[in-house]
Amino acid sequence: MNKKCIFQLFLIGFTLIFLISCGSNEVQNSNQVIVVGEMKNVMRKGELQASIALDTISDKSNLYGLGPLEYLRGEILILDGKAYQSLVSSDSTMIVEETYNIKAPFFGYATIPEWNEVKLPEHIQNITDLELYLDEITKSSPRPFFFKLEGTVDTASIHIVNLPEGSKVSSPQEAHQGMVNYELEDEEVVIVGFFSTEHQTIFTHHDTYVHLHLITADRKQMGHLDAVSFKKGTMTLYLPNNK
Numbered sequence: 001m002n003k004k005c006i007f008q009l010f011l012i013g014f015t016l017i018f019l020i021s022c023g024s025n026e027v028q029n030s031n032q033v034i035v036v037g038e039m040k041n042v043m044r045k046g047e048l049q050a051s052i053a054l055d056t057i058s059d060k061s062n063l064y065g066l067g068p069l070e071y072l073r074g075e076i077l078i079l080d081g082k083a084y085q086s087l088v089s090s091d092s093t094m095i096v097e098e099t100y101n102i103k104a105p106f107f108g109y110a111t112i113p114e115w116n117e118v119k120l121p122e123h124i125q126n127i128t129d130l131e132l133y134l135d136e137i138t139k140s141s142p143r144p145f146f147f148k149l150e151g152t153v154d155t156a157s158i159h160i161v162n163l164p165e166g167s168k169v170s171s172p173q174e175a176h177q178g179m180v181n182y183e184l185e186d187e188e189v190v191i192v193g194f195f196s197t198e199h200q201t202i203f204t205h206h207d208t209y210v211h212l213h214l215i216t217a218d219r220k221q222m223g224h225l226d227a228v229s230f231k232k233g234t235m236t237l238y239l240p241n242n243k
Helices: 003-029 039-045 127-137
Strands: 033-036 063-068 075-079 082-088 094-098 107-111 115-119 145-160 180-195 210-216 222-230 236-240
Touching: 063 145, 063 180, 063 210, 075 180, 075 210, 075 222, 082 145, 082 222, 094 222, 107 145, 127 180, 127 210, 127 222, 145 210, 180 222
Parallel strands: none
Antiparallel strands: 033 107, 063 075, 063 107, 075 082, 082 094, 115 236, 145 180, 145 222, 145 236, 180 210, 210 222
């Protein structure tokens, strides 16, 4: 066999290995959570500038994610490949827009092609109940993970960060200057959440394992979820299918 044939066989073999490797990576990346930036650096070091531009995420199909807007001027939610930002309009109103032309100082996201559906037990009434339940039923599952909830809430409290332009931040209290709270009652909603026991102060607050954003079914209200009362018998929990 001459040198030319050997070289051609080498190229074919290398190409096959490359293609197989790429295919394997795509499978491994399903459900994999990516966290960019850190909450504590934003809240305590004032690193308000963008760590990620959402339009640079190459594959947006089956994408889920959440975080604040850069300079803490709003909230972001990605739901099934669609990105939303919410901005404060007044103490009682907000603007929700669908766009990928946004940036975040810290952000978490995952591609989730398939979900396992679970009816949320009626005794799960609030965020604390939900956190304990998720911890209990996912001990043998990969962590961290994204999840979602769909159904009706009796009440919910959400907020939008709205830091005044030019503000300096060195503490959580300063980071929440200008923040506006919104109260919801008897609303159909979708909640996208992140769960981890290893990301406190990085992507969850120091006293919780979850980070949650809520959007109403009509897509007119969206924000960081602070408190909720689930309507009994209406909520469905979706967990990533890791098979």
